[in-house]
Amino acid sequence: xxxxxxxxxxxxxxxxxxxxxxxxxxxxxxxxxxxxxxxxxxxxxxxxxxxxxxxxxxxxxxxxxxxxxxxxxxxxxxxxxxxxxxxxxxxxxxxxxxxxxxxxxxxxxxxxxxxxxxxxxxxxxxxxxxxxxxxxxxxxxxxxxxxxxxxxxxxxxxxxxxxxxxxxxxxxxxxxxxxxxxxxxxxxxxxxxxxxxxxxxxxxxxxxxxxxxxxxxxxxxxxxxxxxxxxxxxxxxxxx
Amino acid sequence: xxxxxxxxxxxxxxxxxxxxxxxxxxxxxxxxxxxxxxxxxxxxxxxxxxxxxxxxxxxxxxxxxxxxxxxxxxxxxxxxxxxxxxxxxxxxxxxxxxxxxxxxxxxxxxxxxxxxxxxxxxxxxxxxxxxxxxxxxxxxxxxxxxxxxxxxxxxxxxxxxxxxxxxxxxxxxxxxxxxxxxxxxxxxxxxxxxxxxxxxxxxxxxxxxxxxxxxxxxxxxxxxxxxxxxxxxxxxxxxxxxx
Numbered sequence: 343x344x345x346x347x348x349x350x351x352x353x354x355x356x357x358x359x360x361x362x363x364x365x366x367x368x369x370x371x372x373x374x375x376x377x378x379x380x381x382x383x384x385x386x387x388x389x390x391x392x393x394x395x396x397x398x399x400x401x402x403x404x405x406x407x408x409x410x411x412x413x414x415x416x417x418x419x420x421x422x423x424x425x426x427x428x429x430x431x432x433x434x435x436x437x438x439x440x441x442x443x444x445x446x447x448x449x450x451x452x453x454x455x456x457x458x459x460x461x462x463x464x465x466x467x468x469x470x471x472x473x474x475x476x477x478x479x480x481x482x483x484x485x486x487x488x489x490x491x492x493x494x495x496x497x498x499x500x501x502x503x504x505x506x507x508x509x510x511x512x513x514x515x516x517x518x519x520x521x522x523x524x525x526x527x528x529x530x531x532x533x534x535x536x537x538x539x540x541x542x543x544x545x546x547x548x549x550x551x552x553x554x555x556x557x558x559x560x561x562x563x564x565x566x567x568x569x570x571x572x573x574x575x576x577x578x579x580x581x582x
Numbered sequence: 583x584x585x586x587x588x589x590x591x592x593x594x595x596x597x598x599x600x601x602x603x604x605x606x607x608x609x610x611x612x613x614x615x616x617x618x619x620x621x622x623x624x625x626x627x628x629x630x631x632x633x634x635x636x637x638x639x640x641x642x643x644x645x646x647x648x649x650x651x652x653x654x655x656x657x658x659x660x661x662x663x664x665x666x667x668x669x670x671x672x673x674x675x676x677x678x679x680x681x682x683x684x685x686x687x688x689x690x691x692x693x694x695x696x697x698x699x700x701x702x703x704x705x706x707x708x709x710x711x712x713x714x715x716x717x718x719x720x721x722x723x724x725x726x727x728x729x730x731x732x733x734x735x736x737x738x739x740x741x742x743x744x745x746x747x748x749x750x751x752x753x754x755x756x757x758x759x760x761x762x763x764x765x766x767x768x769x770x771x772x773x774x775x776x777x778x779x780x781x782x783x784x785x786x787x788x789x790x791x792x793x794x795x796x797x798x799x800x801x802x803x804x805x806x807x808x809x810x811x812x813x814x815x816x817x818x819x820x821x822x823x824x825x
Binding site: 355356434443515522536547550554 | 613676680758766776779797
């Protein structure tokens, strides 16, 4: 098993993929026009990042207020949980295809389709995170005369940051992953390398996959760092 | 609209098109053609069966690996952090990218799809199994040790049964997500319900049927796992009955 794997290790193709990323090359179907190279790779990666950031921001704008409100009031648990479960069951490919077919192609529509994927994890985690806050802390906050808004933003949200951020990280990963198939809806992301094999060749396909994987890992690391920054110092010192 | 085609994915899925189908497809205002759906529902049989196979094999493989890793990490504490980080990286890599990273190694086909899908489930199942084992109260473990259980007996007779709800919860999340993700297996040539979607990606009737089957399948898998959990934890039902 191991020796066969070793002989099949695609060192050659990885070299070809790296070359594709760093050096544009002629393609057989573009009439001599060069494809790949840093300029196009960065452009596609930036588009993917752009549509991801827009979609995550839209999901947060919709899901956070609802999740925080329901969590603070302690109502709508069935709704929050059911929405979280239903959201996981939505097939990405069908969603992108359906939105493209119904409302058309383009950045705006892809952003909406992708944000649909992000809303359930953010809403559910916001709700659960707020509900998990020790009731004694909330009572203490109310006892020293905090308003409801102060309780939410000065006590509950800081204590719920790990769970809140877990939801946002999950949403971001799902959205950046699905943004790979956005070229099906007319937005050229890194998925263009992957889906257009006849233009970019095998090297381009592998190059696209490598850059998409790196982009997702970079986003995850950035959000993990952000979570550290947002966690109040007192909580950071407390053992998990 | 630019439609990218991947290699040999397109089969003769929509080969026979009656004039009525064409008119239905040509009419973009029509969201769902019942006539077409009635006549063509049997086209989704094979993709559905393939989809079930993809999900079932991926979950079984992912569970076997993640469960073994969790038991290893449970015994050897120093393995915990590296295993969590490793499975986390696999979870983060988008599955579409994963398919194409695997292609040079495993080629196009179902195997590639199954490897990528099961790798995706590792983190969810591993983390939930570890959480479940960690949540077993120390007093219960002490009681087990006091009754003379060895470490192995303690694991299999006390800790794992008590961790079952958490483990099954992880399995359910992993399974439902995998049913949805498996529609992307079409990009690895792995078949499944992504095949019909991709073959006719602007025909909403088709997308609704195939997407609907996938969502129903997710619900069905979820209910089956819930049933298994009920059967595997009879003491929870007894406790609920008493209070």
